[in-house]
Amino acid sequence: MADAEVSNKRVILKQFVTGFPTEDDMELVTATVRLAVPAGSASVMVKNLYVACDPYMRNRMSEHNDAAYIEQFVPGEVLGIFGVSKVVASGHPDFKVGDLVWGMTGCEEYSVITHPESLFKINHPELPLSYYTGVLGMPGVTAYAGFFDVSKPKKGDYVFVSAASGAVGQLVGQLAKIAGCYVVGSAGSDEKVSLLKTKFGFDDAFNYKKEQDLNATLKRCFPLGIDIYFENVGGAMLDAVLLNMRMHGRIAVCGMISQYNLEKPDGAPNLFCLVAKRIRMEGFMVLDYFNTYTKFEKEMAGYLKEGKIIFVEDVVEGIEKVPAALIGLFSGRNVGKQLVIIARE
Amino acid sequence: MADAEVSNKRVILKQFVTGFPTEDDMELVTATVRLAVPAGSASVMVKNLYVACDPYMRNRMSEHNDAAYIEQFVPGEVLGIFGVSKVVASGHPDFKVGDLVWGMTGCEEYSVITHPESLFKINHPELPLSYYTGVLGMPGVTAYAGFFDVSKPKKGDYVFVSAASGAVGQLVGQLAKIAGCYVVGSAGSDEKVSLLKTKFGFDDAFNYKKEQDLNATLKRCFPLGIDIYFENVGGAMLDAVLLNMRMHGRIAVCGMISQYNLEKPDGAPNLFCLVAKRIRMEGFMVLDYFNTYTKFEKEMAGYLKEGKIIFVEDVVEGIEKVPAALIGLFSGRNVGKQLVIIARE
Numbered sequence: 001m002a003d004a005e006v007s008n009k010r011v012i013l014k015q016f017v018t019g020f021p022t023e024d025d026m027e028l029v030t031a032t033v034r035l036a037v038p039a040g041s042a043s044v045m046v047k048n049l050y051v052a053c054d055p056y057m058r059n060r061m062s063e064h065n066d067a068a069y070i071e072q073f074v075p076g077e078v079l080g081i082f083g084v085s086k087v088v089a090s091g092h093p094d095f096k097v098g099d100l101v102w103g104m105t106g107c108e109e110y111s112v113i114t115h116p117e118s119l120f121k122i123n124h125p126e127l128p129l130s131y132y133t134g135v136l137g138m139p140g141v142t143a144y145a146g147f148f149d150v151s152k153p154k155k156g157d158y159v160f161v162s163a164a165s166g167a168v169g170q171l172v173g174q175l176a177k178i179a180g181c182y183v184v185g186s187a188g189s190d191e192k193v194s195l196l197k198t199k200f201g202f203d204d205a206f207n208y209k210k211e212q213d214l215n216a217t218l219k220r221c222f223p224l225g226i227d228i229y230f231e232n233v234g235g236a237m238l239d240a241v242l243l244n245m246r247m248h249g250r251i252a253v254c255g256m257i258s259q260y261n262l263e264k265p266d267g268a269p270n271l272f273c274l275v276a277k278r279i280r281m282e283g284f285m286v287l288d289y290f291n292t293y294t295k296f297e298k299e300m301a302g303y304l305k306e307g308k309i310i311f312v313e314d315v316v317e318g319i320e321k322v323p324a325a326l327i328g329l330f331s332g333r334n335v336g337k338q339l340v341i342i343a344r345e
Numbered sequence: 346m347a348d349a350e351v352s353n354k355r356v357i358l359k360q361f362v363t364g365f366p367t368e369d370d371m372e373l374v375t376a377t378v379r380l381a382v383p384a385g386s387a388s389v390m391v392k393n394l395y396v397a398c399d400p401y402m403r404n405r406m407s408e409h410n411d412a413a414y415i416e417q418f419v420p421g422e423v424l425g426i427f428g429v430s431k432v433v434a435s436g437h438p439d440f441k442v443g444d445l446v447w448g449m450t451g452c453e454e455y456s457v458i459t460h461p462e463s464l465f466k467i468n469h470p471e472l473p474l475s476y477y478t479g480v481l482g483m484p485g486v487t488a489y490a491g492f493f494d495v496s497k498p499k500k501g502d503y504v505f506v507s508a509a510s511g512a513v514g515q516l517v518g519q520l521a522k523i524a525g526c527y528v529v530g531s532a533g534s535d536e537k538v539s540l541l542k543t544k545f546g547f548d549d550a551f552n553y554k555k556e557q558d559l560n561a562t563l564k565r566c567f568p569l570g571i572d573i574y575f576e577n578v579g580g581a582m583l584d585a586v587l588l589n590m591r592m593h594g595r596i597a598v599c600g601m602i603s604q605y606n607l608e609k610p611d612g613a614p615n616l617f618c619l620v621a622k623r624i625r626m627e628g629f630m631v632l633d634y635f636n637t638y639t640k641f642e643k644e645m646a647g648y649l650k651e652g653k654i655i656f657v658e659d660v661v662e663g664i665e666k667v668p669a670a671l672i673g674l675f676s677g678r679n680v681g682k683q684l685v686i687i688a689r690e
Binding site (some may be wrong): 053059069106234238239253254255258259265266267268269270272273274275276277278279280281282283284285288 | 404414427579583584598599600601604609610611612613614615616617618619621623624625626627628629630633660
């Protein structure tokens with residue numbers, strides 16, 4: 001079986017993207033692949049089970065620019081993507097056939113991973129495997145590191161999370177509650193707002209699309225101001241937040257999804273508030289925290305088993321659904337972590 | 346003498362300011378004052394010798410807004426201002442007639458200081474007294490704290506300073522050289538650029554008004570990128586800097602003088618670079634560092650005496666010159682620290 005030649009559906013980037021991505025920017029193609037690694041190679045071949053649609057992928061679809069922070073995709077080649085996979089052939093001593101792993105793979109049915117050291121072993125297969133695209137994967141580490149390491153929360157802090165029902169936001173809110181903070185989230189539909197308040201335990205939440213004046217909204221939600229803003233959206237929300245930060249507040253900049261498709265991003269005219277309020281605004285990247293993964297996985301798996309953290313996913317099935325699912329992130333179509341089932345083992 | 350009634354010229358704010366301030370927003374009035382403090386009061390009365398024109402004063406001239414960070418001036422009342430003064434009457438045990446002090450005083454010939462605990466004693470009268478409006482006063486502490494405490498320099502770091510010939514900028518550049526950094530400054534005239542390179546020891550400098558493309562200019566000056574940006578100006582310069590920061594760079598936000606007179610500030614469209622490059626951007630206020638003053642004064646006085654730091658002042662004489670001198674800051678008319686002589690002791 002490990003030597004058979006099989007069909008391999010893959011999603012490739014057709015062309016670099018400007019503005020909002022469309023399904024036409026990607027293409028589903030079918031290739032074939034031998035389920036083997038070259039003799040003497042330390043690669044592994046994996047069968048991809050779940051792949052994650054993540055906002056940062058938009059950045060990789062643009063031609064290189066000064067704000068690029070991760071290798072751009074190559075037109076005509078398969079999209080790189082975080083996924084949960086099973087090893088089907090291995091030339092690497094640390095991986096054997098049948099191992100479950102997560103990490104950067106290709107958006108295709110089978111992938112050759114030439115540097116398998118970048119993969120993480122899955123130590124809690126008793127939890128849903130798909131969680132390794134979310135709460136136990138990259139978004140989980142992002143939320144944990146961004147909240148605890150970058151934001152430096154103290155008990156009683158007032159915390160605001162934007163895109164709060166997303167893969168990262170829902171976790172930041174729950175971690176903030178565990179840390180004894182007061183947490184408010186924003187999201188783009190009443191359904192999501194309800195989820196924040198009833199399922200994730202946010203103290204308050206609002207639908208930003210229904211608010212006329214975000215400054216007034218934040219003043220209503222935070223009469224004493226915001227200590228920590230976990231920034232996922234940028235633009236007008238960031239600008240309103242700046243006016244409502246408290247002295248010595250912290251803004252952990254995780255992402256700015258409202259800005260990714262703009263030719264000319266918005267900036268934040270109220271940036272002088274950084275001085276007036278001695279604010280620390282700090283960008284971070286999850287890649288810098290992957291060396292803490294083992295400790296994180298253990299702690300987060302514990303929270304999940306104890307029911308202290310719950311995780312909501314938006315799941316579609318079939319690799320052909322990836323382009324639509326990925327694009328949906330930018331209109332907020334997904335409710336919770338967007339992932340795609342490629343194969344059920 | 347201490348009981349005499351004398352004339353007291355004062356500069357008052359006529360009205361709150363919108364946009365660029367003009368001389369007409371202020372007015373010179375003449376009052377009289379008794380050179381005494383009320384019996385039983387712990388106030389001191391000072392004769393003001395030098396006053397400092399500082400950019401932050403613009404913020405106090407606006408009506409209160411969310412970005413305000415210090416008490417607004419009151420129309421009809423004297424401007425608060427940093428100055429060097431001599432005690433002429435005292436009800437406070439820590440101050441006696443003849444003491445030289447610096448701190449927040451009024452823009453007038455004589456001021457009553459009701460909370461003299463906020464004043465600093467002048468311990469190095471052998472240095473020019475005017476230095477206590479600059480290198481040994483508020484701008485000095487600002488430069489020192491912003492550079493060492495907020496920017497956290499390492500030897501060999503690439504440092505960029507805007508408004509580099511100003512009261513704070515000239516010191517940041519010289520401190521960065523003492524710390525073993527490579528330093529480039531920007532200023533608004535060829536005369537200032539020459540000063541940076543020949544007098545303050547900057548490694549390089551440019552006249553931003555002559556550059557077509559600040560991004561290209563910074564790429565030329567910093568082919569490997571910027572580790573520390575000491576931000577004094579905001580706007581287009583900040584936006585270009587963001588594109589040229591190195592990984593884990595630091596932006597110490599001291600001020601944004603290009604923005605203070607704008608109804609709608611510029612923002613910084615390249616703000617996403619904070620994430621891409623894991624940048625820490627942090628606002629700070631000198632008020633938070635005044636408790637370190639004694640140590641600072643000793644160290645800085647040492648540098649001045651050893652000739653390791655030099656300080657350039659732009660001096661005009663006469664209280665009636667204050668409005669023009671203050672307004673001149675916003676067109677960059679001053680070369681070095683702008684101060685006004687009120688009295689020569």
